[in-house]
Amino acid sequence: MANTERTTCLVVGGGPAGMVLGLLLARAGVEVTVLEKHGDFLRDFRGDTVHASTIRLLDELGLGAEFRKLPQSRLETVAVPVDGGVATLGDVSRLRPPYNYIATVPQWDFLDLLADAAKPEPTFTLRMNTEATGLLRDGERVTGVRYRTADGAEGEIRAELTVACDGRGSLLRQQGGFVPKEYPVPFDVWWFRLPRYEQGGEVSGLSPRIKGNELLLLINRGDYFQVAYFLPKGTDRALRAKGVRWFRETVAAIAPELADRVDSIESMDDVKMLDVRLNRLRRWHSDGLLLIGDAAHAMSPAGGVGINLAVQDAVAAATLLAEPLRRHRVRPVDLAKVRRRRWFPMVVTQGLQRVIHRALIGPALAGELGRFPKAPVLLTQRFPFLRAVPAYIVAIGPRPEHAPDFARRPTSAVAGRS
Missing domain, CATH: 3.30.70 (Alpha-Beta Plaits)
Structure with missing residues (x-):
């Protein structure tokens, strides 16, 4: 007989979205369990950028000092190819300090930082080497997942809410019957x-x-x-x-x-x-199940914003759902609020990525770079202060999220912050 456990909120996937959500809900006093199928975070990730809005979030969570100790480099400029060379289109250093750069940090170090911050919370549990293998249901309601550990043991975890943070190949999305709308990528x-x-x-x-x-x-x-x-492609x-x-x-x-x-x-x-994908779900939830991050909207690598969007989803979910979870009464209408809050920034960002695909990357691969709109390049070369605009879009993004009050902690590493 499969071992059955219970928790209030079950987060499937220990990536940036899952770990941020787990940390924030634990600080709200919600019993939360995060499942991660690997034994550690020490893997070669493709996306290691931590954007300015996420750095600000870490300061608000009191993790800024420890984050800045991690090995990292800074990205301060964004260039685009033009006939005869490259041109600087965005300059992140023009943004207000200390959030005027994008950090490139090994993602395993970033995830270890979040895990170390969450583990002292009495309501937080991180289960490594534990892979979700299927959804549990009571009629139409999702009530948790079946899992398998690295040694082959199987069990069940029942939860009042299950959150799919298992990426763009999400098993829970598939088993939940969600089909994303795909946009062509060249x-x-x-x-x-x-x-x-x-x-x-x-x-x-x-x-x-x-x-x-x-x-x-x-x-x-x-x-x-x-x-x-x-x-x-x-x-x-x-x-x-x-x-x-x-x-x-x-x-x-x-x-x-x-x-x-x-x-x-x-x-x-x-x-x-x-395999670059650009897609999104129109609906991010069913009764007892919520999808966020790449499980809800796979992002192109253009701009390197996928991690940032996933983290912002997690902050919004924690902010909106902490109180219903504390009351043990999470309704579908509560879950729908997460999608409504994050829909605009997701659509805007994907729209910009589609423009980059059509106007820049596609023509470049076809040897037709002359099709790239010259006005933005000419303006930012003539008026360098305008480079702050694309920099803000990439480094901060539309509708950045702030840490909810219940999750904030003091930090000593916010020099220059106003």
């Missing part, structure tokens, strides 16, 4: 790393490189570059078959300054493919 992304040397002229922010119909994006990660190579297998020597030569041709280090790509196994 590209996939290969991610890989190259060493970074302390030399004059090396990119210090986020910068594209383009040659013909080949496009790279360089992200400064301190002692290495995280590099994105954009390829037409569905061509992974054919291009991968050309082999590592071809790929090294391709990278060196697009970005000659990297030619002295492409041999660090030892094989195509070092190149990881991201």
Whole structure:
């Protein structure tokens, strides 16, 4: 017989959204259990950016000092490819300090920080090596999940509310009968790393490189570059078959300054493919079940905003649902409020990503970069103060969330904060 446990709120997925939600609800006194299928957070994540609005949230939670001790680098500029080179479109350093940068932090360190902050809370439980395998129901109402541990043991956890934070391939979304609306995306992304040397002229922010119909994006990660190579959707297998020597030569041709280090790509196994998706659900809940983050709206890597949007979803969910959970009376109408609160920023962000796909990435891969609208580039070059506008959209985003009062703690690392 399967072991049956109970909790008030069950969060499936120990990524940024799940860990932030678990921490905030625990600080509200809600009994919350987070399930994470892996044994630790020490994995190679593709998205390691912590945006300015999330840094502000960490300060509000009293975690700013510990966050700033983590190994990290800063992204302060956003550039776009133009005929003949690149142009700075956004300058995050123009925003009001101390929230005038985007941090690139190993995601395992970020998640460990959240877990360490949550573990002292008496109502918080983190279950590692525990994978949700299916939904439990009482009629139409979701009442929890079945799970399996790494050693093969199976059990059930029943909950008043189950929150799916299990990513864009969400099992709970599938089993809940939710079907997202998909938007066409013209590209996939290969991610890989190259060493970074302390030399004059090396990119210090986020910068594209383009040659013909080949496009790279360089992200400064301190002692290495995280590099994105954009390829037409569905061509992974054919291009991968050309082999590592071809790929090294391709990278060196697009970005000659990297030619002295492409041999660090030892094989195509070092190149990881991201099947880029852009989709969203019209409805984020059913009775007893809520979906947030990528489970509700998969984001393109354009702008690197996926983690930020997921964290903002979690803050909104905690703010709106803490009191109903404390009363042990969470109704579908309460769950619907989360979607209503987060719909506008999600739609705006995805809309901007679709514009970037159509106006920039698609033309670049077709060798037609001249189609990119020149007005924004010309304006930001002539009037540099305008670079704060795209910087704000990326680093802060529409409708940023603040920590609810019940979750706030004092912090000593908010120098310069007004």
